[in-house]
Amino acid sequence: MDINWLRTFITAAENENFRKTAEKLYMAQPTVTAHIKQLERDVGTQFFRRAGRNIVLTEAGHRFLPHARLILSSYDRGTHDLLAWEQGYKRKLSIAVSPLLAASILPYIIRQFMEQHMDVEVIVQVKESKEISEMVEKGEADLGLLQMKPVQSLLDVQKIKEDDVICVCPHDGGDLESSPPIDIHDLFENQTLFTYNHPEYWDDLLSAIHAKHHKIRTMVVTQVHITKRFIEEGLGFSFLPKISLHRELMEGRLLEVKTPGLQLPKASTYMIIREDTEENRLFQAFLREYFSY
Structure with missing residues (x-):
C-alpha cells in the first residue's frame, strides 16, 4: 500500500469530487482515479460510488476512513520526528499565536528563544484567539499566546503584557x-x-x-x-x-x-498552557524575563 493512495483517498472523501481532489493535491485527475483504484484493489473493496458528477463513500469507505486518517497521521508524525532529529532537535514546542502577535513581537521572541535553546524545535500556528484556547485545551498546541482571556477552566492562564x-x-x-x-x-x-x-x-x-x-x-x-x-x-x-x-x-x-x-x-496579552512540560517551563521563563511580568 502506497501512503499517497491514502492521502488521495482521504482528500477525495472530504471533497466528494475527483476534480476538486486533483486541484487540492496538485495532480492530474486520472492520477487521482488511479490512486483510488489501486487502493481499492489492494484492500479488496470499493470505497466510492458515483452520484451524478460527484462521488460518495460506500459503507466500506466510511468504515475505512478513520483508519486511513490514523495511518496517515502516524506516518506524517513519524517522518516529521525523524526530520527534526536529523536537524539536531531533541524537543518540540508547538505555539498557537494570534495574528496580531505573529506580525509584531513574535519574530523577535522566537529568534531570541531559539538562540538560547537550539535543541528545541518551535512550531508556530497562527490562529484566532478563540481557536487558540480550543487548540491548547485539546492538546493540539503546547502553549498559546492570545489577546482575550479564555473561558476554559482547565487552562493555566497568565496575563503577560498590557499595551x-x-x-x-x-x-x-x-x-x-x-x-x-x-x-x-x-x-x-x-x-x-x-x-x-x-x-x-x-x-x-x-x-x-x-x-x-x-x-x-x-x-x-x-x-x-x-x-x-x-x-x-x-x-x-x-x-x-x-x-x-x-x-x-x-x-x-x-x-x-x-x-x-x-x-x-489597554490591550492585554495572555499566555495559556494545559500541561506543565519542560518545554513550556523553558518558554515561560523566557517570556517572564522578556516581559518582566
Missing part, C-alpha cells in the same frame, strides 16, 4: 511640524471608524465613544493588519494596540491622534 491602545489615522502628506494637530472630533464626524479588530476591548470602547459622539460611521474589520492597510489608504481611522503600530508610526505612514476626554483601554 496602550491609541487612535491612529492616515498621514495626509503634509509637514507634521507645521500642520495643526488632528482633531479627534473631526474624525468622528467625517471619517469611518474601523471596529472589532481586537477581540477584547471594543464593546466598552464603543460605549464610551457613543456617549460623546452620537453620529459615527463604523465598519467592522476583524484583522489588525487589514485595518492598518485600510487606514493607510485613507479609508478611515481606528483604535489599535500600540504594539502593532511601531513600524507604521516610525515611518510616518500612520499618525497618532490625541483623544482628550476619552479614556482609552
